[in-house]
Amino acid sequence: MxxxxxxxxxxxxxxxxxxxxRWWPGRTPFEIALGAILTQNTAWTNVEKAMHALRESGLLDPRALARLTDEELATFIRPAGAFRVKAARVRNFLLFLHRTCDLDMDGLRGETVETLRPALLEVSGIGPETADSILLYALGLPSFxxxxxxxxxxxxxxxxxxxxxxxxxxxxxxxxxxxxxxxxxxxxxxxxxxxxxxxxxxxxxxxxxxxxxxxxxxxxxxxxxxxxxxxx
Known part of the structure; x- marks a missing residue:
């Protein structure tokens, strides 16, 4: 063959x-990355509801989201299902962004798949499919x-x-x-x-x-x- x-x-x-x-839906790299985390084990229609709630409250920004308490974050993403678990995963991702690029995903643009993928996989709650979705759809890196x-x-x-x-x-x-x-x-x-x-x-x-x-x-x-x- x-x-x-x-x-x-x-x-x-x-x-x-x-x-x-014309995928993936999202206005910014952070929105796309957040959607990739929230869509784990749920339908995209549920993720859209959570994203809409965040957008309406001006929270689709990593710095704004990082200021929320865990309980507040969980409440906003409740429509995406398993909201407490996913709130912890989002928090872990925000901590990763804080360490690596001061909560500005544009700071990751110079990274490669070979360096960034292992780092993402070390974030608790981010598995291979989510990591590759972030790399490909949010950052435009060649990771299938x-x-x-x-x-x-x-x-x-x-x-x-x-x-x-x-x-x-x-x-x-x-x-x-x-x-x-x-x-x-x-x-x-x-x-x-x-x-x-x-x-x-x-x-x-x-x-x-x-x-x-x-x-x-x-x-x-x-x-x-x-x-x-x-x-x-």
Whole structure:
């Protein structure tokens, strides 16, 4: 299998069917980073409610947010779910920003993925997917984001094993694609849009999927049709 050619073919098929995604929503790098933390284990619609409450109160700024008590912070982000846990994670991220860039994310612009990613992963409550989302979407650095949709789609097409680790799945893309933040941004967004609309966990809608061309036959229950791409 020519992995680069295969991944580019998948990208072009999704882009042709869905058009540009224009992700990630947020007016500033900090808003995007905050959204990446709040969206853990919840729907984006819930995050929007929390972000709206913060915006209406003039708190979508790291310095303003840092002045809140833990209880006040938790109250504002309640709509995002697990609000006390997420308040602690936001606080940890604010402390990280205070140490590294005096609460000004523009101060991180000169960093690289190789130096900044390990530092983010040391922040309690920030895992690989959140760290990569902050790097890619908030800071425009070439760090590919993968998620459950990525694993599900590629596994159902016979490209990766079901139990592939996050790091291996990330490298599946980054090993062969150029370190282009715009490409990584759009690719991940297209995967999420495709996954949400066609590749559900229990039952896929393979015949209408933008990636149907890469399967030669379909199973109506599991969407695990025979792939026309050989397994790596």
């Amino acid at each position: 020519n992995r680069e050619a295969t991944l580019r073919d998948y990208y072009q098929a999704m882009l042709a069917a869905l058009g540009p995604s 984001v993968v998620d459950a949709y990525t694993r599900r789609i590629l596994n159902r097409h016979g490209l990766v094993p079901e139990d592939i680790a996050y790091g291996e799945l990330r490298e599946f893309f980054m090993d062969v694609l150029p370190p282009d933040p715009a490409l990584y941004n759009e690719y991940h967004a297209l995967i999420v849009r495709t996954g949400k609309n066609w590749c559900a966990k229990r039952q896929g809608k393979c015949p209408d999927c933008p990636l149907a061309v890469f399967l030669e036959e379909f199973s109506p229950l599991t969407c695990t049709g025979k792939s026309i791409i050989p397994h790596p």
